[in-house]
Amino acid sequence: MKIGIPRALLYYKNEKFWTTLFTELGFEYIISPETDCAILSRGEILSIDETCLPIKLLLGHVDWLIGKCDYVFVPRVAYRHKLQMCTRFMAQTDLVANTFRDREDFKLLFYSVGEPTHNCEREAVYKMAKFLKVKKAVFKEAYATAKAAQMFYERFRTERQKEKVDTTQKIKILLVAHAYSVGDAYIGKPVIAMLKAMGCEPVIAEYGDERDCIRASYAVSKSMPWAYNRHLVGAVELYKDHVDGAVLLTAFPCGTDSMVNEYIIHAFKGLPMITLTVDAQDGSAGMETRLESFIDIITLRKERSHDA
């Protein structure tokens, strides 16, 4: 049996966890390729105009997977670390099920983290394993291995970034964007490439340790409900003295970012910041120009403070 994992949304948060889990459980899996024009345009056709770009991409990726696997894995996650998630993550399973319900060769593998308890994720995985007729012993081992794999991967990322931040002489730009924006070939990767081409060192907020960041975020905001946004806000709080500026990269029209980015701008007044919005319209020239002038300003500021 083959399981299809769309390379979108939560994949970027749990890639090592899921791939290890399915391998350990004894299933083959196939991951959709990096976002390209074909996937984007398929996604746009399938989705409601107003939907946010990441959801459009998700539908494009699911569409690519149909026919190439037995089950498509679109997880539903309502809570993470007992904090709320964007409602998109709560609805994506049903959204996909309703969008593709007339396709005969389409089956969904259900997975739902629905309660804010401390072992909700484990229960959700267990339920899925039961559906896949996996023995409990196998599940236990697979879950532990997969969890460890994801943890090591994240820790490695965090450590490597810390090293870079400490040693580099370049201008350091904090890239504040959700995992599924940073990792996507259409949204985040071009921005990272642009920053590198301009001689800067991109510091990815998402690579900050999740628990540390969420803890730090409480110093900034008391009632922010969303786990992912807390992660990013906490990362800004932790990195703000180590970077020269921040790029708030958001996919249009991201519901949570629309409010949280405004709050970040109000809360961190000393840090130079620029907001970049990516939508389904092609063309990166405008963005490049804005980034360039932003970097120029930061360079000037830095030189002036050196002279003084």
Next chain:
Amino acid sequence: MTHNEIVACFPHMANYAYAFKYVCEHGFEVKYLIPPPITKRTLELGARVSPDYVCSPFKYCMGCYLEALELGANCLMQIYGGCRLNYYGELNARILRDMGYEFEFFDMAAVNWKSPKDIIEHFRIINPDINPVKVVQALPVTFRIIEILDEFEDLIRHNVGFEVNDGEFDGTYKEFLGKLENVEDGKELKELEKEYRTRLHGIPLNKPAKTIKVGFVGDYYTVQEPFSNYFMEKELAKFGMEVYRQMNFTNSVIHNQGKKKRKIAKKYAKYPLGATANSTVAEAITFAKEGCAGIIQVKSFGCMPEIDAMPILQNVSRDYHVPILHFSFDSQTSETGVRTRLEAFYDMVEARNGRKA
């Protein structure tokens, strides 16, 4: 007894200001300012200081706050909910404080509703010498006010399109609201309720045996606040349609029907979708089953749960053969565009109905 210095204020939402007023004046014992009715100015003021693509209810709230602050309110309040609404309060307060306003802010999202100590702690923001007993005593009448408002508005919604003398329903209802503002206790409310119920029921109607019914669904704010949906219910009534709507405070706060509605929507949505999405789907299914000729979904631009409900609504529309019209409102939607689309919708619904009969 009223505390002299504190003037509390909730942002406008339909006519519930009268309920908020009662609980604030009789429960929290502070003055309450009913903010001026929402106008274009409210929205413009709000949109100017809000983030660009935040949902429009946020902009309405900001506008309401600004107008209320001008009039001397100094304790603002915000409710909470399952979507972005959960974060309204903190950002509202932050933006207003950065603009230089000084006020107290009671944010329901910050309260831990499971701990009575925490609740009272937060209530002290509204009134430092609060008497919790009084608040509890004020609640039954507050809920009753909400129920009566919803009952009367339902009645008006069903019948206003068929009144013999134009404006009679509106006139009577406005009179009722004027008296409701100064209600002192449950007894007075009961008399008022009785009087106006008979009067509203007694308004002469010219209602045919078979009418065209439309269901009205959508996001929590836009579907309930008439200004934010361009008084669409009234426009529909002008066409001679009977408007049905389930979403109101009675059905969501006082007698929460979330579970029941989730069950109805189960065929289409296996899981809770967040905020009002499940109830939107369930209401649409109910309306379709009850023989509504069409359904209208209104939402603010970018409303996350309602957009997720849209593909499901399209499936409902296909399965039950009922047309669904989607409206998305932002701070700049033109009124003419809305009316044109409504007219086209009405023509289509009427033609379909004729064919069926």
